[in-house]
Amino acid sequence: MSVLHPVAESPDPVLENHQPLGGRIVTKPFMLLGLLVLIGGYFILRRFLFGMGDVSHMSNGYPIGTWVVLDVVIGTAFGCGGFAMALLVYILNRNVYHPLIRPALLGGVFGYTLAGLAVMIDLGRYWNAFNLLMPWYAQINSVIFEVALCVMAYITVLWIEFWPAFLERMPSAIKKRFNLDKFQVFLRRYMYVFIALGVLLPTMHQSSLGSVLLIMGSKLSPLWYTQWLPLLFLISALAMGYGVVMLEATLVQRSFKLPSEAALLTKLSRVVAGLLVLFLIVRIGDLLARGQLGLAFNFDRYSILFLIETALFAAPIAILASQRRCANTRLRFLATISLLAAGSLYRMNGYLLAVNPGNGWTYFPSAPELMITVGVVCLEIMLYLIFIKTLPVLPGRTAKAGRPS
Amino acid sequence: MDANRRQFLRGAAGALATTAAAVAAPVSEAVAFGPREPKTLPPKAVGMLYDSTLCVGCKACVSACKEANGMPAEQPASLALWNEGTWDAAEDISGKTLNVIRVYQNGTMVEKDREQDGYAFVKRHCLHCVDPSCISVCPVSAMQKNPVTGIVTHNPDACIGCRYCVYGCPFNVPQYQFDEPFGRISKCQFCNHLQAQGKLPACCDVCPTGASLFGLVEDLQAEAERRLAAKPGETYTFPRGKLGGDRVGHEAPVGEYQPHIYGEKESGGTQVRYLTGVPHEKLGLPELPDHSYAAVSEGMQHTLYKGMIAPLALLGGLVVLARRSAKAYRDEDPTRTDDEEDSR
Numbered sequence: 001m002s003v004l005h006p007v008a009e010s011p012d013p014v015l016e017n018h019q020p021l022g023g024r025i026v027t028k029p030f031m032l033l034g035l036l037v038l039i040g041g042y043f044i045l046r047r048f049l050f051g052m053g054d055v056s057h058m059s060n061g062y063p064i065g066t067w068v069v070l071d072v073v074i075g076t077a078f079g080c081g082g083f084a085m086a087l088l089v090y091i092l093n094r095n096v097y098h099p100l101i102r103p104a105l106l107g108g109v110f111g112y113t114l115a116g117l118a119v120m121i122d123l124g125r126y127w128n129a130f131n132l133l134m135p136w137y138a139q140i141n142s143v144i145f146e147v148a149l150c151v152m153a154y155i156t157v158l159w160i161e162f163w164p165a166f167l168e169r170m171p172s173a174i175k176k177r178f179n180l181d182k183f184q185v186f187l188r189r190y191m192y193v194f195i196a197l198g199v200l201l202p203t204m205h206q207s208s209l210g211s212v213l214l215i216m217g218s219k220l221s222p223l224w225y226t227q228w229l230p231l232l233f234l235i236s237a238l239a240m241g242y243g244v245v246m247l248e249a250t251l252v253q254r255s256f257k258l259p260s261e262a263a264l265l266t267k268l269s270r271v272v273a274g275l276l277v278l279f280l281i282v283r284i285g286d287l288l289a290r291g292q293l294g295l296a297f298n299f300d301r302y303s304i305l306f307l308i309e310t311a312l313f314a315a316p317i318a319i320l321a322s323q324r325r326c327a328n329t330r331l332r333f334l335a336t337i338s339l340l341a342a343g344s345l346y347r348m349n350g351y352l353l354a355v356n357p358g359n360g361w362t363y364f365p366s367a368p369e370l371m372i373t374v375g376v377v378c379l380e381i382m383l384y385l386i387f388i389k390t391l392p393v394l395p396g397r398t399a400k401a402g403r404p405s
Numbered sequence: 406m407d408a409n410r411r412q413f414l415r416g417a418a419g420a421l422a423t424t425a426a427a428v429a430a431p432v433s434e435a436v437a438f439g440p441r442e443p444k445t446l447p448p449k450a451v452g453m454l455y456d457s458t459l460c461v462g463c464k465a466c467v468s469a470c471k472e473a474n475g476m477p478a479e480q481p482a483s484l485a486l487w488n489e490g491t492w493d494a495a496e497d498i499s500g501k502t503l504n505v506i507r508v509y510q511n512g513t514m515v516e517k518d519r520e521q522d523g524y525a526f527v528k529r530h531c532l533h534c535v536d537p538s539c540i541s542v543c544p545v546s547a548m549q550k551n552p553v554t555g556i557v558t559h560n561p562d563a564c565i566g567c568r569y570c571v572y573g574c575p576f577n578v579p580q581y582q583f584d585e586p587f588g589r590i591s592k593c594q595f596c597n598h599l600q601a602q603g604k605l606p607a608c609c610d611v612c613p614t615g616a617s618l619f620g621l622v623e624d625l626q627a628e629a630e631r632r633l634a635a636k637p638g639e640t641y642t643f644p645r646g647k648l649g650g651d652r653v654g655h656e657a658p659v660g661e662y663q664p665h666i667y668g669e670k671e672s673g674g675t676q677v678r679y680l681t682g683v684p685h686e687k688l689g690l691p692e693l694p695d696h697s698y699a700a701v702s703e704g705m706q707h708t709l710y711k712g713m714i715a716p717l718a719l720l721g722g723l724v725v726l727a728r729r730s731a732k733a734y735r736d737e738d739p740t741r742t743d744d745e746e747d748s749r
């Protein structure tokens with residue numbers, strides 16, 4: 001393998017040669033997203049006025065519903081682009097991927113921030129949420145405690161990592177007024193600390209999202225319940241993070257007619273293929289070691305979920321590992337979708353679909369409940385669009401070349 | 406360029422080694438991973454023995470529980486028409502019901518405490534686990550276990566309503582009030598407010614047959630064993646209210662018990678004991694291992710986060726690598742204009 005030399009095209013990890021995309025902000029799709037956000041907002045209001053039962057099908061058998069599972073457990077995995085790319089670029093020193101990092105970070109900023117918002121909707125006693133930060137209430141054995149603090153810290157780190165993009169756009173008068181130049185120098189000098197934290201924290205809480213399920217015991221099907229849950233959640237978060245970066249790059253390039261980053265993405269695909277193989281080795285190896293693989297072929301509900309999930313994980317490997325197939329944008333796109341679906345289904349199975357609390361409980365989300373989740377996701381996309389249009393997020397040369405009017 | 410390449414190679418080797426170490430440390434520890442030590446019964450653990458064969462289904466305990474804990478009556482929608490909102494008819498424990506008597510029915514239901522063509526009662530409330538999952542998952546210490554009596558209590562002022570206690574409790578005990586805008590978690594706290602006044606838990610106090618019996622866990626265990634050892638059908642004086650108390654007992658024939666004291670070992674042991682005539686899993690008392698899943702979960706957390714050593718070591722490695730990358734990029738940057746004296 002040839003050694004990748006850190007090229008000087010994006011010389012500074014802090015002050016990038018990025019450009020805002022420009023263009024109109026309020027477009028038709030943007031308004032459609034806005035409408036969905038409004039609908040979500042209406043149901044959020046109802047949730048606060050009349051209680052969760054008014055909008056949600058959650059019950060005391062399934063007390064965790066789509067808000068946590070879609071917005072937090074899956075949503076933060078979609079927000080792992082920044083984490084995954086930082087690992088590659090800054091820790092493994094693969095500077096070629098540099099152009100992809102800031103859009104990935106932005107995805108993380110919103111993925112995580114809105115997961116935080118979803119948690120506030122979901123907390124049954126949200127007015128006590130501050131107790132999480134009160135040392136005398138801390139319960140350090142609790143996995144949820146670790147996840148909560150770690151995610152809060154990571155949201156902060158993400159905004160700090162993204163802060164240079166604001167500073168670049170800030171009129172110098174304001175910068176002077178608030179002495180931001182000093183702050184900028186401080187950030188530039190110590191950004192590596194935040195970069196390191198930006199890799200450590202997701203490693204911790206993404207694996208902990210797996211550990212959360214260890215308490216479920218026999219409520220969770222043995223096809224999913226294993227002490228390897230933390231590792232499996234970590235690997236799947238990384239794979240999904242890269243998947244999101246690839247998807248994002250393809251979509252942004254398509255819709256804004258930017259020159260393609262195909263060469264980079266093809267390279268990245270191989271990393272993803274490796275992660276998927278690793279995931280399947282641990283997943284299947286563990287089932288073999290525990291002697292539970294037979295359950296996969298019972299063709300009951302759990303076995304079918306498991307087979308679909310595993311097929312979705314395995315299918316992209318054939319495409320992503322082959323340079324030729326990967327050069328094909330459509331195939332690569334399909335592989336990315338499959339991988340994201342796989343990771344999402346794995347998480348949904350672990351938290352909901354493979355969970356049986358007994359006693360005849362069932363759960364299927366209500367329409368208002370889903371509309372809240374849809375609203376939160378749409379808000380995320382809207383903010384993402386506003387940010388890439390007004391702030392220097394996308395790689396500079398390409399942004400200039402393809403600025404739509 | 407050559408120097409750069411060499412520098413990069415060295416960097417890459419370092420990166421690889423550190424990453425490998427960072428990954429290998431938790432992984433190898435996880436392989437050697439085991440549950441944490443099981444917890445043991447507190448010294449003066451109080452508990453309850455519920456004898457399903459003695460229960461007559463009068464539900465005196467259910468209404469006494471409501472009254473003692475100020476919980477409202479509950480009418481499921483399906484029964485609303487005939488009960489006109491005056492009767493309490495909870496079908497299971499809920500945000501408004503801490504304790505309920507459920508009935509098992511099979512076939513013609515001719516005989517009590519028989520699996521085939523029979524029926525049986527079972528009581529549902531918190532079992533006050535020795536090693537409770539609800540405490541282990543709670544991020545804000547809202548669930549507490551009294552170190553002396555072992556009663557598991559809930560503090561709504563601490564609770565953030567995340568509902569992981571509901572999710573994680575192997576017996577599905579804690580219940581969130583989904584229909585309230587400011588809902589809270591409800592769970593039996595063993596009437597600790599009454600016990601503080603020297604009174605009995607309301608359900609044991611009112612039980613006419615002694616089916617719900619209060620006492621020290623160790624004594625209750627012995628009592629359960631005595632009942633199991635007795636010959637089915639022979640007359641036995643069943644204590645009422647409190648084991649070892651001064652109430653007159655209830656004379657009745659010994660039931661045909663399943664040879665299993667439920668709650669003794671389940672989920673690492675609990676402070677409630679069940680004796681039943683019908684297999685417990687038919688009564689909604691789930692099959693559980695002898696250890697608490699809390700021990701599994703905490704074992705993992707303690708392995709990965711012991712003294713925060715592994716995370717800090719990992720952070721150290723990451724900082725070094727990130728700093729090196731940042732420095733490398735800057736050194737090579739021909740367009741670099743500002744002259745900070747950093748990262749040298």
Ligand code: SF4
Pocket residue numbers: 530531532533534537538539540557573574575576577578579592
């Ligand atoms: S039965 Fe459930 S709520 Fe009660 S102590 Fe055990 S884990 Fe906690």
Ligand code: SF4
Pocket residue numbers: 539542543544545546547548559563564565566567568569570571579590
């Ligand atoms: S719902 Fe309340 S008591 Fe239950 S785990 Fe969350 S904070 Fe703790």
Ligand code: SF4
Pocket residue numbers: 466469470471473474503504530592593594595596606607608609
């Ligand atoms: S001990 Fe008290 S709170 Fe618990 S079930 Fe009995 S009456 Fe209800």
